[in-house]
Amino acid sequence: CVGRPGRNGDNGVPVDQIAVRKIGQGTPLPSLEMCTEAGGYSSLAYRTPTQQLEMESNPRKVFYTLFGQGDNKLERQQIVSTTGSLLDYVRGATESLNNEIDASDRAIVSDYLESVREIERRVQKVKASQGDGVELPDAPLGAPDEFTELLDVQFELMALAWQTNQTRVASFRMCNEVSMRAYTWLGISEAFHPLSHHSEDPEKVERLLKVQIYHTERMAKFAQRLKATPDGEKNLLENSLILFGSNMANSDMHDADPVPSALIGHAAGTVKGNQHLHYPQDTSHANLLLTMMDRVKVPLEKFADSTGTFTEV
DSSP states (O other), X not given: OOOOSSTTOOSSOOHHHHHHHHHSSSSSOSOEEEESSSOOSOOSOBSSSSOBOOOBOOHHHHHHHHHOSOSSHHHHHHXXXXXXXXXXXXXHHHHHHHXXXXXXXXXXXXXXXXXXXXXXXXXXXXXXXXXXXOOOOOOOOSOOSSHHHHHHHHHHHHHHHHHTTSOSOEEEESSOTTOOOBOGGGTOOSBHHHHHOOTTOHHHHHHHHHHHHHHHHHHHHHHHHXXXXXXXXXXXXXXXXXXXXXXXXXXXXXXXXXXXXXXXXXXXXXXXXXXXXXXXXXXXXXXXXXXXXXXXXXXXXXXXXXXXXXXXX
């Protein structure tokens, strides 16, 4: 669900990027976007209504984004010690150029250098943290051929990102909407997308259920990883809030009401657990997103077509 025009004034900015403005500015990365398959109809994350944030499917690239270039600790330390500032390197040339161009061109150059400066600032934060005291593994070799391993590696990188405070906001698309992946290790030969159009065939529905259970089991393993990781006086699961779900209720009919959703984690004690809540048909999904923002201390009066928060959550 993305915002429609409303009192929040964001007109299409997704809720995770609204959260970034409040809780994502003090970390090296404002947000992290990952997937398992490149492409697809759309990203889960947009900085603005028209600016898509690329989702990375290669764990090696995700690792480099989080912790810098280098396959192991020694290589990363060597790169950090020998890498200088690009702005320092071109300062003289920049001053000379500014003396030769008009005010409008100087403004363009200034905007470009400011964007470079922002990138360097975030790189310096990554260098300064270097895992924040956590013993990091070596960088992954690339995207594993085995899908379960790929899911688990991406989830592990998300856990490391939170554990080392590299970012506080992350999005992970476990599979594409129109994925043609066949889950053969589950005994299923049909590709995921054709299987989702099951025409109410009981056998196809049963096979689709096996795939969805498999996805849920991988998420549950990630939750256990967070629970086993100390974070202050609690653990990462207690201090996190994760929305897990699908964009479809009945994929055969492309019906998105009600969207199946699960909240995982307690957001530092602000969210109740062990509940299965039912809401009336046509209840806005934006109410759940507005509730999440309230629980993570990102106050919004309204989001998209929301009508209020869920007090039971």
